[in-house]
Amino acid sequence: MIFLTRRERFNAAHRLFRKEWSDDKNFEVFGKCSNPNWHGHNYELFVTIKGDTSDETGFVINLKTLSKIVRERIIDKMDHKNLNIDVEFMAGKITTAENIAIAIWNEIEADIKAYDCHLHCVKVVETENNSIEYYG
Amino acid sequence: MIFLTRRERFNAAHRLFRKEWSDDKNFEVFGKCSNPNWHGHNYELFVTIKGDTSDETGFVINLKTLSKIVRERIIDKMDHKNLNIDVEFMAGKITTAENIAIAIWNEIEADIKAYDCHLHCVKVVETENNSIEYYG
Amino acid sequence: MIFLTRRERFNAAHRLFRKEWSDDKNFEVFGKCSNPNWHGHNYELFVTIKGDTSDETGFVINLKTLSKIVRERIIDKMDHKNLNIDVEFMAGKITTAENIAIAIWNEIEADIKAYDCHLHCVKVVETENNSIEYYG
Amino acid sequence: MIFLTRRERFNAAHRLFRKEWSDDKNFEVFGKCSNPNWHGHNYELFVTIKGDTSDETGFVINLKTLSKIVRERIIDKMDHKNLNIDVEFMAGKITTAENIAIAIWNEIEADIKAYDCHLHCVKVVETENNSIEYYG
Amino acid sequence: MIFLTRRERFNAAHRLFRKEWSDDKNFEVFGKCSNPNWHGHNYELFVTIKGDTSDETGFVINLKTLSKIVRERIIDKMDHKNLNIDVEFMAGKITTAENIAIAIWNEIEADIKAYDCHLHCVKVVETENNSIEYYG
Amino acid sequence: MIFLTRRERFNAAHRLFRKEWSDDKNFEVFGKCSNPNWHGHNYELFVTIKGDTSDETGFVINLKTLSKIVRERIIDKMDHKNLNIDVEFMAGKITTAENIAIAIWNEIEADIKAYDCHLHCVKVVETENNSIEYYG
Numbered sequence: 001m002i003f004l005t006r007r008e009r010f011n012a013a014h015r016l017f018r019k020e021w022s023d024d025k026n027f028e029v030f031g032k033c034s035n036p037n038w039h040g041h042n043y044e045l046f047v048t049i050k051g052d053t054s055d056e057t058g059f060v061i062n063l064k065t066l067s068k069i070v071r072e073r074i075i076d077k078m079d080h081k082n083l084n085i086d087v088e089f090m091a092g093k094i095t096t097a098e099n100i101a102i103a104i105w106n107e108i109e110a111d112i113k114a115y116d117c118h119l120h121c122v123k124v125v126e127t128e129n130n131s132i133e134y135y136g
Numbered sequence: 137m138i139f140l141t142r143r144e145r146f147n148a149a150h151r152l153f154r155k156e157w158s159d160d161k162n163f164e165v166f167g168k169c170s171n172p173n174w175h176g177h178n179y180e181l182f183v184t185i186k187g188d189t190s191d192e193t194g195f196v197i198n199l200k201t202l203s204k205i206v207r208e209r210i211i212d213k214m215d216h217k218n219l220n221i222d223v224e225f226m227a228g229k230i231t232t233a234e235n236i237a238i239a240i241w242n243e244i245e246a247d248i249k250a251y252d253c254h255l256h257c258v259k260v261v262e263t264e265n266n267s268i269e270y271y272g
Numbered sequence: 273m274i275f276l277t278r279r280e281r282f283n284a285a286h287r288l289f290r291k292e293w294s295d296d297k298n299f300e301v302f303g304k305c306s307n308p309n310w311h312g313h314n315y316e317l318f319v320t321i322k323g324d325t326s327d328e329t330g331f332v333i334n335l336k337t338l339s340k341i342v343r344e345r346i347i348d349k350m351d352h353k354n355l356n357i358d359v360e361f362m363a364g365k366i367t368t369a370e371n372i373a374i375a376i377w378n379e380i381e382a383d384i385k386a387y388d389c390h391l392h393c394v395k396v397v398e399t400e401n402n403s404i405e406y407y408g
Numbered sequence: 409m410i411f412l413t414r415r416e417r418f419n420a421a422h423r424l425f426r427k428e429w430s431d432d433k434n435f436e437v438f439g440k441c442s443n444p445n446w447h448g449h450n451y452e453l454f455v456t457i458k459g460d461t462s463d464e465t466g467f468v469i470n471l472k473t474l475s476k477i478v479r480e481r482i483i484d485k486m487d488h489k490n491l492n493i494d495v496e497f498m499a500g501k502i503t504t505a506e507n508i509a510i511a512i513w514n515e516i517e518a519d520i521k522a523y524d525c526h527l528h529c530v531k532v533v534e535t536e537n538n539s540i541e542y543y544g
Numbered sequence: 545m546i547f548l549t550r551r552e553r554f555n556a557a558h559r560l561f562r563k564e565w566s567d568d569k570n571f572e573v574f575g576k577c578s579n580p581n582w583h584g585h586n587y588e589l590f591v592t593i594k595g596d597t598s599d600e601t602g603f604v605i606n607l608k609t610l611s612k613i614v615r616e617r618i619i620d621k622m623d624h625k626n627l628n629i630d631v632e633f634m635a636g637k638i639t640t641a642e643n644i645a646i647a648i649w650n651e652i653e654a655d656i657k658a659y660d661c662h663l664h665c666v667k668v669v670e671t672e673n674n675s676i677e678y679y680g
Numbered sequence: 681m682i683f684l685t686r687r688e689r690f691n692a693a694h695r696l697f698r699k700e701w702s703d704d705k706n707f708e709v710f711g712k713c714s715n716p717n718w719h720g721h722n723y724e725l726f727v728t729i730k731g732d733t734s735d736e737t738g739f740v741i742n743l744k745t746l747s748k749i750v751r752e753r754i755i756d757k758m759d760h761k762n763l764n765i766d767v768e769f770m771a772g773k774i775t776t777a778e779n780i781a782i783a784i785w786n787e788i789e790a791d792i793k794a795y796d797c798h799l800h801c802v803k804v805v806e807t808e809n810n811s812i813e814y815y816g
Contacts, residue, residue, distance in 0.1 A: 002506050003541040011263065013149035013174035013218075016330070029329060031336060037218035038149040040176005042263055048541075053510070057437060058424070058502035063538060064439060082149075082173035094330030098274050102325070127147065127178055130335060133275040133320075138778050139813040152602070165601060167608060184813075189782070193709060194696070194774030199810060200711060230602030234546050238597070266607060269547040269592075283807065285693035285718035285762075288466070301465060303472060309762035310693035312720005314807055354693075354717035366466030370410050374461070399691065399722055402471060405411040405456075419671065421557035421582035421626075445626035446557035448584005450671055490557075490581035535555065535586055560738070573737060575744060638738030642682050646733070674743060677683040677728075 003120055004060045005048040008070050010079035013040040014095040038082065045074065045104065046123035049112055061117045069111045074104055097126045101134040109136070139256055140196045141184040144206050146215035149176040150231040174218065181210065181240065182259035185248055197253045205247045210240055233262045237270040245272070275392055276332045277320040280342050282351035285312040286367040310354065317346065317376065318395035321384055333389050341383045346376055369398045373406040381408070411528055412468045413456040416478050418487035421448040422503040446490065453482065453512065454531035457520055469525045477519045482512055505534045509542040517544070547664055548604045549592040552614050554623035557584040558639040582626065589618065589648065590667035593656055605661045613655045618648055641670045645678040653680070683800055684740045685728040688750050690759035693720040694775040718762065725754065725784065726803035729792055741797045749791045754784055777806045781814040789816070 015038050016030035026034040033039065047070055051060045077087055083095040089107055093099045101124045112119045125131040151174050152166035162170040169175065183206055187196045213223055219231040225243055229235045237260045248255045261267040287310050288302035298306040305311065319342055323332045349359055355367040361379055365371045373396045384391045397403040423446050424438035434442040441447065455478055459468045485495055491503040497515055501507045509532045520527045533539040559582050560574035570578040577583065591614055595604045621631055627639040633651055637643045645668045656663045669675040695718050696710035706714040713719065727750055731740045757767055763775040769787055773779045781804045792799045805811040 001543070002509065003543075004506070005539045005541070007537040009263075011175050011177055013176040018328070029334075032216035035216050035218070035222070037221045038174050038176065039147050039216040039218065040149040040174065041147050042178040053504070053506045056426070058504035058507045060506055062437075080168035080171050080175040082171070082175070085173045086171070096325070096330035098276070098325045098332055099330045101274065127145075129279040131277045132332075133277070135273070135275075137815070138781065139815075140778070141811045141813070143809040154600070165606075189776070189778045192698070194776035194779045196778055196812075198709075232597070232602035234548070234597045234604055235602045237546065265551040267549045269549070271545070271547075281807075283719050283721050285720040290464070301470075304760035307760050307762070307766070309765045310718050310720065311691050311760040311762065312693040312718065313691050314722040352712035352715050352719040354715070354719070357717045358715070368461070368466035370412070370461045370468055371466045373410065399689075401415040403413045405413070407409070407411075417671075419583050419585050421584040440624035443624050443626070443630070445629045446582050446584065447555050447624040447626070448557040448582065449555050450586040488576035488579050488583040490579070490583070493581045494579070535553075562736070573742075640733070640738035642684065642733045642740055643738045645682065673687040675685045677685070679681070679683075 001050055002053055002060050003048050003050045005046050006066050008045045008075050010043050010075050012078055012081050012083050013038040014083040041126050044125035048121040049117045050120040051117040061115050069108055073107045097124045097132040100124050101132045105134050137186055138189055138196050139184050139186045141182050142202050144181045144211050146179050146211050148214055148217050148219050149174040150219040177262050180261035184257040185253045186256040187253040197251050205244055209243045233260045233268040236260050237268045241270050273322055274325055274332050275320050275322045277318050278338050280317045280347050282347050283314050284350055284353050284355050285310040286355040313398050316397035320393040321389045322392040323389040333387050341380055345379045369396045369404040372396050373404045377406050409458055410461055410468050411456050411458045413454050414474050416453045416483050418451050418483050420486055420489050420491050421446040422491040449534050452533035456529040457525045458528040459525040469523050477516055481515045505532045505540040508532050509540045513542050545594055546597055546604050547592050547594045549590050550610050552589045552619050554587050554619050556622055556625050556627050557582040558627040585670050588669040592665040593661045594664040595661040605659050613652055617651045641668045641676040644668050645676045649678050681730055682733055682740050683728055683730045685726050686746050688725045688755050690723050690755050692758055692761050692763050693718040694763040721806050724805035728801040729797045730800040731797040741795050753787045777804045777812040780804050781812045785814050
C-alpha cells in the first residue's frame with residue numbers, strides 16, 4: 001500500500017458568518033473573518049490517495065487522472081470564486097477550512113474509487129499558519 | 137548603505153474590473169479575476185528600506201518601528217478586507233498588484249523618511265507565481 | 273473527526289550536553305551542537321488537534337483559542353530564550369528536538385482537552401532538514 | 409514513541425517507459441515523462457524513523473548516524489545519476505516515485521533496525537505538486 | 545516604472561561537459577554534473593519585465609500574455625526534455641544555468657518588446673542553493 | 681555580465697546589546713533580542729557574485745570554488761557558534777543582521793576577486809520576515 005499526494009491550488013473569497021446572527025455576534029465568534037465585504041486566500045489543496053502500485057506502470061494512479069478529477073470537480077468550481085456564493089457544494093455551509101475539506105472529500109471520493117484507489121486524506125492549507133486534514 | 141526588508145502578510149478579497157465596462161468586456165480583459173462575486177489572495181508584502189547603520193545600535197531602522205509603520209498604515213487596513221470596497225487608499229483604482237504596490241508606497245514613504253531612512257522597494261506577492269516590485 | 277494544525281515559531285538558543293560529561297565526551301556524542309557558548313535555531317512548532325466540527329461554527333476549535341494557548345504556554349516562554357537556562361519546563365532535560373516536542377505536549381495537553389478537543393501531534397522543526405513528531 | 413524525520417536531496421535524470429512498448433504506447437501511458445532523451449528532477453527524500461528517546465542523549469537516533477546511512481545507501485548512488493541506468497537497486501523497475509520510495513525503503517530498513525529504531529516512512533517529493541509516501 | 549515577475553517551471557535532464565574533453569577532464573572541471581548518463585533538475589524560471597502601468601487596466605502587461613510567451617517560447621521546449629539534446633536554442637552550448645538564462649533571454653526579448661514592455665531579468669533557479677540572474 | 685547566487689546556512693546564538701548599557705536600557709532598545717542568556721537563529725546566507733561567463737566552461741565561477749570560499753571563511757566560523765563570543769570578525773560589534781552582512785562581505789571580498797569575479801551582494805536572512813542586503 002502506497003500513498004500519493006497531489007497538490008492543486010485555488011484563490012477564493014469567503015466570509016465566516018451565520019445569517020441569523022447580527023454582525024456583532026458574528027464578529028465576536030469569527031473575528032475579522034466575518035468582514036461583510038469578504039476577504040480571501042490562496043488555498044492549497046493536497047489530495048492523498050492510497051492503493052497498490054500497478055506492476056505494469058509502477059503507478060498507484062496516473063497523476064494525470066488524479067489531477068483531472070481534482071481540477072474538474074474542485075478547482076474549476078472554487079478557483080477565483082466566492083466560496084459562500086459561487087460554489088454549489090458549499091451552499092448553506094459555513095466556509096471554514098474544516099467544512100471546505102469535508103465538502104471536497106465528498107465531491108471526489110466516488111470518482112477516485114472508480115479507479116481502484118481509495119481517498120486517504122484531503123488537506124486544505126488556508127495560510128502558512130493554518131491547515132486542516134480530513135480522513136473521511 | 138544597507139538594505140533591510142520586512143515581510144508582512146494580508147489576506148484580502150478583490151476583483152479586477154472597470155465599472156463602465158460590461159461583464160463580458162471585463163471577462164475578456166481580466167479573465168476569471170473579474171468574477172463579480174470576488175475572489176481573494178494571501179498577499180505577501182515585502183518592504184525594503186535603505187540607509188546607513190547606526191553606530192550605536194547596528195540598525196538601519198529598528199525593526200519594531202518599521203513593522204509598526206507597515207502594520208498601522210497597511211496591514212490593519214488591508215488584512216481581511218475587500219480591497220475594492222474597504223480600503224480608502226485604493227478607492228477608484230483597479231486593484232491589480234501593480235496598483236496595490238504603488239498605493240502602499242505612497243502610504244508609507246513619508247513615515248519612513250521621518251526615521252532618516254529611504255523607502256527602496258515595495259514588493260507585493262499575489263501568488264507563488266506572480267509578484268510586483270515598485271521602486272518609486 | 274477532523275485535524276487542525278496551527279503553526280507558531282520561536283527563535284531560541286540551546287546546547288546539547290550532559291553536565292557530568294567532559295567537553296570532549298559531549299563533543300563526541302553531540303558534535304558541534306555541544307558548543308559551550310551555545311548556538312540557536314528558528315524553531316517551527318506545528319500543533320495538531322483533532323475533534324468534531326461544531327455545527328454552529330464549523331470549527332473544531334476557534335483558531336484564536338488554540339493560538340492563545342500555544343502562545344501563552346509555549347511561545348512566550350521559549351521565544352528569544354535560552355532553552356537550557358530560561359525555560360522552566362525544560363529544566364534538567366537535554367534540549368534535543370525530541371525532548372522539546374515531548375515537553376511541549378505535556379504543557380498544552382490539558383488546556384486543549386478543556387475545549388473538548390484532543391491534542392494529536394506536536395511537531396518541532398529545528399532546521400529545514402530535521403524535524404520531530406510526537407503523538408503522546 | 410517519537411518520530412524523527414531527516415531530509416536529504418538528490419538531483420537525477422529518469423524516464424518512465426516499458427522497453428517492450430513502442431514510443432507511442434509509452435507516450436500514451438506516461439506522457440511527456442517518457443521522453444526517450446530523459447528528463448529530471450530535484451528529488452527531496454524524507455526518511456522518518458520511530459523509536460524511544462534515549463535517557464542518556466535525548467535522541468531517538470543520532471542524526472549523524474541517520475544521515476550517514478541515507479547518504480551512503482541512497483544519496484551517493486542516486487544524486488547526479490540516471491535512475492534508469494546508474495542505480496543498481498532500480499534495475500528493471502519503472503522509475504516512478506512510487507517505485508523509488510519502495511526501493512529506498514528496502515535499501516535502508518535493515519541498517520536502521522541495527523540502531524534499535526524502526527523505519528516508519530519514506531517520502532519522495534518529485535515536484536512541488538507530487539509526492540509519494542511508503543510505510544512498508 | 546514597475547516590475548512584474550512571472551514564475552514558470554520546467555523539469556529537465558542535462559549534462560555539463562565539453563565533447564572534446566575526456567571523461568576524466570570533464571569530471572575534473574564539472575564534477576558529478578558531467579555524469580555521461582545525465583542528471584536533472586526541477587528548474588524554476590522567473591521572468592521579470594518592466595514598464596508603465598496602463599491607466600485602463602492597471603497592468604504592466606496582462607499576465608496571460610506574459611505566461612503565454614514564456615510557455616510557448618521556453619517551457620514547451622524545455623519541460624521534460626534533455627537540455628543538451630532536445631532544445632534547439634541550447635545547441636552547441638554548455639548547459640550551465642548561466643547559459644540557460646542567457647539563451648532564455650534571447651528567445652523571449654523580442655516578443656516582450658512587442659507588447660511595449662522591456663525584459664528586465666531572467667532568473668534560473670537550479671536548486672534551492674544555486675541560482676543565476678541575467679539582465680541582458 | 682551575469683549574477684550567480686549561492687545559498688549557505690548557519691545556525692547560531694547571539695544577543696543584541698551594548699556592554700555599557702544597563703539591561704533595562706538594552707531591553708528598551710533591542711527588546712527581547714537583548715536576552716542576557718542569548719537566543720538564536722537559522723541564518724540563511726545568499727552570496728551573489730557577478731562576472732562574465734567563461735567560454736570554456738559556461739561558468740561565471742565554479743560553484744565548488746564559491747562554496748568552498750564561503751564555507752571556509754564564514755560557515756565554519758559561524759555555524760553552531762555564538763556570534764558575540766566565538767566569531768573573531770564580529771568581535772566588538774553588535775551582532776545585528778546588518779553588521780553580520782557587512783562583516784561577511786569584508787571576509788570574502790578579496791577571495792572572490794582572486795577568481796576574476798566581483799562580489800555583488802551579501803544577503804542575510806534572519807527569519808522568514810526579516811532580511812538584510814549589503815552591496816559594499
